[in-house]
Amino acid sequence: MSIEHLDGNALAGPLGEIFAVDVTAATGRCASCGLAGPVASLRVYGPEPGLVARCPGCEEVVLRLVRGPGAAWLDLRGTISLRVPLPD
Amino acid sequence: MAIISRGFRGRRTEDRDRLPPGQYEERGFPVLSAGPTPRVPLDRWEFAIDTEAERTHRWTWDELMALPAETPTVDIHCVTKWSKFDTTWEGVSLDVLFEDVETTADYALVHSYGGYTTNLPLEDLLDGKAWIVHRFDGEELEPRHGGPARLLVPHLYFWKSAKWVRGIRLMTEEWPGFWETAGYHDYGDPWREQRYQGD
Ligand SMILES: [Zn+2]
Numbered sequence: 001m002s003i004e005h006l007d008g009n010a011l012a013g014p015l016g017e018i019f020a021v022d023v024t025a026a027t028g029r030c031a032s033c034g035l036a037g038p039v040a041s042l043r044v045y046g047p048e049p050g051l052v053a054r055c056p057g058c059e060e061v062v063l064r065l066v067r068g069p070g071a072a073w074l075d076l077r078g079t080i081s082l083r084v085p086l087p088d
Numbered sequence: 089m090a091i092i093s094r095g096f097r098g099r100r101t102e103d104r105d106r107l108p109p110g111q112y113e114e115r116g117f118p119v120l121s122a123g124p125t126p127r128v129p130l131d132r133w134e135f136a137i138d139t140e141a142e143r144t145h146r147w148t149w150d151e152l153m154a155l156p157a158e159t160p161t162v163d164i165h166c167v168t169k170w171s172k173f174d175t176t177w178e179g180v181s182l183d184v185l186f187e188d189v190e191t192t193a194d195y196a197l198v199h200s201y202g203g204y205t206t207n208l209p210l211e212d213l214l215d216g217k218a219w220i221v222h223r224f225d226g227e228e229l230e231p232r233h234g235g236p237a238r239l240l241v242p243h244l245y246f247w248k249s250a251k252w253v254r255g256i257r258l259m260t261e262e263w264p265g266f267w268e269t270a271g272y273h274d275y276g277d278p279w280r281e282q283r284y285q286g287d
Binding site: 048 | 122125167267269270283
């Protein structure tokens with residue numbers, strides 16, 4: 001079977017439009033199963049009609065991003081937290 | 089004199105009239121997915137309509153196959169701007185499935201194997217406008233296109249035609265589905281170009 005999804009690095013450009021930090025380097029925790037891991041390790045479906053990033057552990061949706069003309073919609077319901085590395 | 093033959097020009101004009109605003113004609117059948125393709129064995133497949141009064145109407149695969157089938161030929165329009173003309177399907181009209189369903193609900197939330205959902209007014213599923221289809225282009229519907237069965241509601245953008253359909257929940261208030269909670273339009277009429285919220 002062919003691989004249907006991309007990896008989380010596919011989120012870097014689209015999320016870079018919204019956030020000043022590289023979110024793909026952050027550690028996210030899945031709201032469904034609690035698995036924590038780098039955003040870059042999520043399984044990403046899309047990019048059309050929107051990016052859907054799923055947990056590699058349980059396949060539930062962790063993050064969704066739709067880019068329309070003049071606006072983006074970001075859904076983080078499936079994320080408990082994002083740990084963002086920052087300088088001291 | 090025109091170099092293009094009359095017949096050819098005639099067809100082009102006609103096809104242009106069939107294309108909603110902002111769409112282009114696609115001859116292939118692109119696959120868009122928001123998750124892994126569910127695999128549903130037919131002996132465990134079921135379709136259910138749940139009413140607002142908590143009544144459930146269920147069909148097994150064999151029961152669905154025993155119902156009268158129709159073979160709609162329709163144009164389909166994806167919100168990602170491709171349209172495909174004269175797609176041929178086989179399936180059961182929702183009018184047949186709703187025959188014994190008593191409801192005063194105005195809205196439907198369609199749900200699928202794999203967790204996908206989409207919302208639309210109940211009236212858009214009735215009066216010959218929607219089907220549960222299980223064959224495409226003379227063949228069994230492939231899993232990547234929504235097999236064993238998907239909803240077909242061709243007068244709305246194709247994300248409303250939920251793949252791997254599992255059931256319909258009838259509701260007195262509109263409840264936005266998967267893409268409708270992420271910026272896409274609640275109704276999605278391609279002729280009014282209702283792609284995103286606010287369109
Ligand atoms: Zn998970």
